[in-house]
Each structure stands twice: as structure tokens, then as C-alpha cells.
Amino acid sequence: xxxxxxxxxxxxxxxxxxxxxxxxxxxxxxxxxxxxxxxxxxxxxxxxxxxxxxxxxxxxxxxxxxxxxxxxxxxxxxxxxxxxxxxxxxxxxxxxxxxxxxxxxxxxxxxxxxxxxxxxxxxxxxxxxxxxxxxxxxxxxxxxxxxxxxxxxxxxxxxxxxxxxxxxxxxxxxxxxxxxxxxxxxxxxxxxxxxxxxxxxxxxxxxxxxxxxxxxxxxxxxxxxxxxxxxxxxxxxxxxxxxxxxxxxxxxxxxxxxxxxxxxxxxxxxxxxxxxxxxxxxxxxxxxxxxxxxxxxxxxxxxxxxxxxxxxxxxxxxxxxx
Amino acid sequence: xxxxxxxxxxxxxxxxxxxxxxxxxxxxxxxxxxxxxxxxxxxxxxxxxxxxxxxxxxxxxxxxxxxxxxxxxxxxxxxxxxxxxxxxxxxxxxxxxxxxxxxxxxxxxxxxxxxxxxxxxxxxxxxxxxxxxxxxxxxxxxxxxxxxxxxxxxxxxxxxxxxxxxxxxxxxxxxxxxxxxxxxxxxxxxxxxxxxxxxxxxxxxxxxxxxxxxxxxxxxxxxxxxxxxxxxxxxxxxxxxxxxxxxxxxxxxxxxxxxxxxxxxxxxxxxxxxxxxxxxxxxxxxxxxxxxxxxxxxxxxxxxxxxxxxxxxxxxxxxxxxxxxxxxxxxxxxxx
Numbered sequence: 001x002x003x004x005x006x007x008x009x010x011x012x013x014x015x016x017x018x019x020x021x022x023x024x025x026x027x028x029x030x031x032x033x034x035x036x037x038x039x040x041x042x043x044x045x046x047x048x049x050x051x052x053x054x055x056x057x058x059x060x061x062x063x064x065x066x067x068x069x070x071x072x073x074x075x076x077x078x079x080x081x082x083x084x085x086x087x088x089x090x091x092x093x094x095x096x097x098x099x100x101x102x103x104x105x106x107x108x109x110x111x112x113x114x115x116x117x118x119x120x121x122x123x124x125x126x127x128x129x130x131x132x133x134x135x136x137x138x139x140x141x142x143x144x145x146x147x148x149x150x151x152x153x154x155x156x157x158x159x160x161x162x163x164x165x166x167x168x169x170x171x172x173x174x175x176x177x178x179x180x181x182x183x184x185x186x187x188x189x190x191x192x193x194x195x196x197x198x199x200x201x202x203x204x205x206x207x208x209x210x211x212x213x214x215x216x217x218x219x220x221x222x223x224x225x226x227x228x229x230x231x232x233x234x235x236x237x238x239x240x241x242x243x244x245x246x247x248x249x250x251x252x253x254x255x256x257x258x259x260x261x262x263x264x265x266x267x268x269x270x271x272x273x274x275x276x277x278x279x280x281x282x283x284x285x286x287x288x289x290x291x292x293x294x295x296x297x298x299x300x301x302x303x304x305x306x307x308x309x310x311x312x313x314x315x316x317x318x319x320x321x322x
Numbered sequence: 323x324x325x326x327x328x329x330x331x332x333x334x335x336x337x338x339x340x341x342x343x344x345x346x347x348x349x350x351x352x353x354x355x356x357x358x359x360x361x362x363x364x365x366x367x368x369x370x371x372x373x374x375x376x377x378x379x380x381x382x383x384x385x386x387x388x389x390x391x392x393x394x395x396x397x398x399x400x401x402x403x404x405x406x407x408x409x410x411x412x413x414x415x416x417x418x419x420x421x422x423x424x425x426x427x428x429x430x431x432x433x434x435x436x437x438x439x440x441x442x443x444x445x446x447x448x449x450x451x452x453x454x455x456x457x458x459x460x461x462x463x464x465x466x467x468x469x470x471x472x473x474x475x476x477x478x479x480x481x482x483x484x485x486x487x488x489x490x491x492x493x494x495x496x497x498x499x500x501x502x503x504x505x506x507x508x509x510x511x512x513x514x515x516x517x518x519x520x521x522x523x524x525x526x527x528x529x530x531x532x533x534x535x536x537x538x539x540x541x542x543x544x545x546x547x548x549x550x551x552x553x554x555x556x557x558x559x560x561x562x563x564x565x566x567x568x569x570x571x572x573x574x575x576x577x578x579x580x581x582x583x584x585x586x587x588x589x590x591x592x593x594x595x596x597x598x599x600x601x602x603x604x605x606x607x608x609x610x611x612x613x614x615x616x617x618x619x620x621x622x623x624x625x626x627x628x629x630x631x632x633x634x635x636x637x638x639x640x641x642x643x644x645x646x647x648x649x650x651x652x653x654x655x656x657x658x
């Protein structure tokens with residue numbers, strides 16, 4: 001594209017938060033920034049995250065993919081948990097190159113508390129040290145373990161939902177496609193929060209966010225390059241690594257997709273929903289006006305963030321019947 | 323945003339964090355953020371509830387920025403507070419010792435709310451400022467603030483012009499005020515630019531801190547206008563203005579006024595004859611002025627003197643009559 005199209009405006013409250021946080025959240029992530037970003041953006045200790053909440057946390061080491069290292073998962077339940085409620089399998093975000101299993105965990109912790117659900121969050125291997133297919137296969141292995149151990153973990157295996165944000169949303173979409181194609185496990189729904197779906201990075205929205213906002217075009221290049229190396233943008237990329245490549249989105253569980261108008265993922269996320277409807281599937285799509293990437297986690301009290309969170313939770317409850 | 327609070331409370335207000343607070347509110351103001359969004363910003367940055375009250379509304383949010391069902395504004399002084407231009411106030415409900423950035427946040431909130439108020443009703447804000455600045459009962463400080471909102475040069479000389487409210491809306495900041503003479507428009511103009519309309523009272527020239535005095539004189543002057551003299555300049559009234567102020571204060575109750583009213587009510591031409599008498603130097607000139615024959619006017623004047631109880635042909639009588647006529651106009655002129 002010779003002329004970059006103008007981006008939609010940011011929501012005023014969100015724009016003010018960006019002005020305030022400015023240097024803390026870089027718009028452009030380049031490979032040389034990775035080491036310090038991994039340290040700066042490490043999650044708070046889990047004890048602090050769940051402090052003052054009626055939530056219990058435990059960790060397990062579980063088998064990874066065949067021939068691959070074991071995985072660590074975190075398990076969250078209410079302290080007064082009663083078995084038989086829904087289960088959430090959570091995959092964290094961080095552009096495929098950063099983050100840990102506690103990043104963004106507030107999203108499912110709210111549901112654990114509200115619905116007496118069980119949440120499992122997986123520590124998958126990150127790129128560039130571990131390129132595709134390591135991350136998505138790790139995530140799939142974690143899902144299989146979770147489904148197989150539903151009884152022990154204390155949730156109803158028929159009400160297992162997969163959820164992820166950003167790279168976690170992309171991996172969740174990839175894992176849902178794997179679950180469909182490999183025949184197991186059954187998922188009752190997938191919640192894809194501003195998912196990172198398309199390694200080609202060639203949509204209009206991917207050009208609109210450059211040098212401002214959060215996770216701009218060049219950051220996206222950094223993440224996808226790390227994950228795919230030279231295979232990127234070629235036909236040697238699987239639909240599990242880059243779900244936007246899938247031409248057939250039939251056979252997927254009911255899907256919730258949300259994204260902001262003012263982030264790179266807008267167009268590929270909208271296209272993914274359209275792809276599901278094109279084959280008669282069920283999807284609910286929300287495009288939040290003025291939202292930057294990750295706005296609800298960065299500015300949780302902003303009016304738009306409150307609405308986004310409530311809308312997502314309502315869909316989850318409706319879908320689960322709780 | 324919870325993390326924001328933590329970062330700000332730990333830090334030195336001198337540092338770049340204050341700039342960030344300023345940047346935060348600047349973005350909100352530029353984006354025309356609503357009152358609730360502004361309050362939410364302050365509450366979340368400060369980590370405590372924040373609120374705002376004008377003479378018409380009260381609103382507050384909790385420390386998470388969620389709107390509270392407020393009914394009454396807290397007493398002034400209960401919480402740390404900041405005035406908002408336009409007669410409003412904003413506060414932060416900080417329990418315990420103040421945090422380093424509280425003052426900065428509150429100040430920026432107040433500025434932002436003031437701009438929001440002005441934007442949401444710019445005409446109303448101007449009118450309110452004019453009302454304040456001409457009101458002798460307002461404190462000098464409030465009048466000073468209102469004058470600066472109207473961007474009146476503190477070294478400049480100004481004149482207030484009083485016109486009927488129905489007159490076409492003026493040049494210059496103005497507002498309509500309810501007065502004992504009905505609805506009157508007060509227009510503030512620079513001394514060099516005063517351009518009264520077709521029916522007006524022009525006040526004395528003053529600095530911006532005495533606009534209440536200029537207005538008072540303008541109103542008196544307007545109340546003394548007539549069809550024959552539709553524009554009256556307070557400067558030209560001389561000591562008459564003191565008499566009019568005294569009359570207003572004491573109820574304008576005088577035998578001459580009662581007699582004059584009786585005379586005017588008794589005869590349709592009485593007023594024009596009496597005005598002709600005081601505006602001319604001789605009965606002959608008065609006759610011409612009133613459009614009457616010389617002998618007719620002599621007869622009329624004699625009758626009227628009898629009714630009034632004094633001889634209007636003498637110099638003293640004419641002065642007394644002029645004062646009576648002024649009182650008459652003062653009490654009967656009505657504007658809308």
C-alpha cells in the first residue's frame with residue numbers, strides 16, 4: 001500500500017490512558033526488545049493476583065506433546081467449589097513471544113468466581129526459541145489432558161470452553177481447529193479475544209496501526225517472524241498456526257469474537273466470524289469502537305472495557321446455560 | 323488502571339508523573355469527554371471517589387470510577403475541594419493523609435470540568451458571568467473571576483448599557499436581568515465602542531471591577547427614558563441620579579408624584595405639555611413644541627400648576643416639575 005489509510009479514532013477514555021502510560025506500553029515491539037519486555041511484563045505473583053478473592057490455585061506438571069517436554073498448568077477453582085460446573089481452558093497472550101500462564105488470567109478468574117467453574121491455564125513454549133508447531137501443539141496437549149481429567153478436576157466435560165486473548169486467541173482458534181480435525185476433545189464454545197490469526201499481516205487494519213496504539217504492524221511482524229521464520233507468508237503455514245488460512249470453518253463450536261476498531265487484528269477477526277457464518281456456523285462478533293489492542297486489560301475501568309467484559313460474560317453464561 | 327494508581331501514589335509530584343496527569347486530562351478535554359468520564363479519570367488516578375456539583379447537578383463516582391447514586395453534595399470543606407469556573411466545585415474523597423498527586427489531579431479535574439461546562443452551554447456561561455459581574459451583592463473575588471472569564475482587560479474602561487430585553491441582541495457580552503422595571507438587557511461594551519440602541523440607558527464608564535456601578539447607573543438612566551428622550555446617558559443626569567436612587571430605596575412616595583399622576587391621568591395632553599414646559603425656555607417655545615396656541619398653553623399651564631400645587635412657570639417650579647417627571651418615569655416605565 002502506498003498511502004497508509006487513516007485509523008479510526010481511539011475512544012477518548014482509552015486514549016487518555018495511552019497518554020498516561022505512554023512509555024510503559026511500547027507501540028512497536030522489535031526483536032531486540034524481547035529480553036527486557038519479558039522481564040518488565042512478567043505477571044504479578046499469583047498469590048497477589050488472587051488475594052482477597054475466594055479462589056484456590058494449584059499447579060500440575062502434565063505430559064506435553066509426544067516426545068516433547070512436560071507442561072505446567074495452573075488450576076483455579078472457588079475455595080467452596082462444588083463439582084460439575086463448566087470448565088475453561090485458558091491460553092495466555094503475548095504475541096507468541098512473551099507472557100506466562102497468569103497473564104490476563106482475570107478474564108477467567110471472574111468466571112470461576114461467578115459460575116463456580118474450573119479454569120486451567122497452560123504454560124506453552126514460546127517463540128523464537130520454540131517456533132511453530134511447538135506453541136500450538138503444547139496448547140492442544142494441555143487441552144486434551146484437561147478434558148480427560150474433567151472428573152478429577154471437578155467440571156462437566158460436556159461444558160468445556162476454550163478461551164484466549166491476542167496470541168492466546170490465535171492459539172485457541174488453532175487448537176479448536178485441531179480438536180475438530182483430530183476428533184477430540186469436544187468443546188462447547190470458543191472465546192477469541194482480539195485473536196492473532198493471520199501471519200500474512202496484509203489487511204487494511206494491519207496497515208492502519210503503525211507506530212502508535214498497542215501491538216502495531218511491526219510488532220505483529222516480530223511475533224509472526226519469530227513463530228514461523230522463513231515459512232511465513234508461504235503455503236507452508238498450517239491452519240493451526242495461522243487460522244485465517246483455513247478455508248473451511250465448518251464444524252466449529254459456537255464462537256465469540258471481539259476486537260477493537262483501532263488495532264491491527266480488526267479485519268482478520270471480522271473475516272473469521274464471516275467465515276464461520278458463511279458455512280452456517282454460530283458466531284457472535286463485537287467490534288468495540290475506539291478500542292486499542294488489549295484495552296480491557298490495560299484500562300479495566302473505562303466505560304468501554306466494562307461493556308466489553310460484561311458482553312463477553314453474558315455470552316459465556318448464555319452458551320453454558322448458567 | 324489499578325496499576326496506574328499504585329504507580330502514581332508512589333511517586334514524586336514534581337516528576338514526569340505530573341506531566342502524565344496533565345496529559346491524561348488534556349486528552350480527555352480535547353476528546354470532549356463527558357463529566358462522568360472526567361470524574362472517573364480522577365477517581366481511578368487518585369484511587370478514591372471523586373465528585374462534582376453545580377447549582378443544578380451533583381454527581382460522583384467511586385474509586386473504580388463507577389457512578390454513585392448521589393443525592394446531595396457533601397458540605398463544603400468536608401473533602402479536599404477545588405472551585406470550578408462557573409460557580410461549581412469538584413472534590414476528592416480522600417480518607418486519611420493526602421497522596422502526592424492529589425492536588426494535581428484535583429486541579430486538572432477542575433479545569434477540565436470548567437471547560438466542559440463552558441462548552442456545554444457557552445451562552446449560558448457568558449450570561450452567568452455577566453450577571454455575576456454586574457451584581458453588587460457578589461463578592462469582589464467572584465466578580466473578578468467572572469470578568470476574567472469575559473476576557474475584560476483589567477486596565478480597560480467599560481460601560482454597561484441597559485436596553486429593553488426585547489431590543490435586538492447586542493454587540494458585546496450581555497444578559498437579561500429582571501429588574502423593578504421589568505426585563506432589561508445589560509450589555510457590557512468598551513468605553514470607546516459604546517453604541518446604545520434606539521431605547522437605552524448608558525451607564526458611567528468604569529474599570530472592570532465596578533461594572534455593578536455602571537449597570538446601576540445604566541438602569542436608572544433607562545428608566546428615565548421617554549419617547550421624547552429615548553436614550554439617556556447617566557453622565558448627563560448629574561445629581562438627579564442620587565435622587566432617583568433614594569426614591570427607589572424609599573419607595574418613590576411623594577406628594578408631587580401623586581399630584582403629577584393625577585394630572586396626567588386626568589388629561590391626555592398633560593404629559594406632553596409638561597414636558598414641553600421643562601424642555602423649553604419660554605411658554606411661547608413650549609407652545610410650538612407642544613403644537614398648541616400660545617394662549618392655550620398658558621391656560622393649560624395654569625390649570626396644571628393648580629393641580630400640582632405649585633407654579634410650573636418659575637425656575638424653581640420647573641426644577642421641581644423636572645424632578646417629579648423623572649420620578650414619574652422611574653415608577654411607570656416598564657420594559658420586556
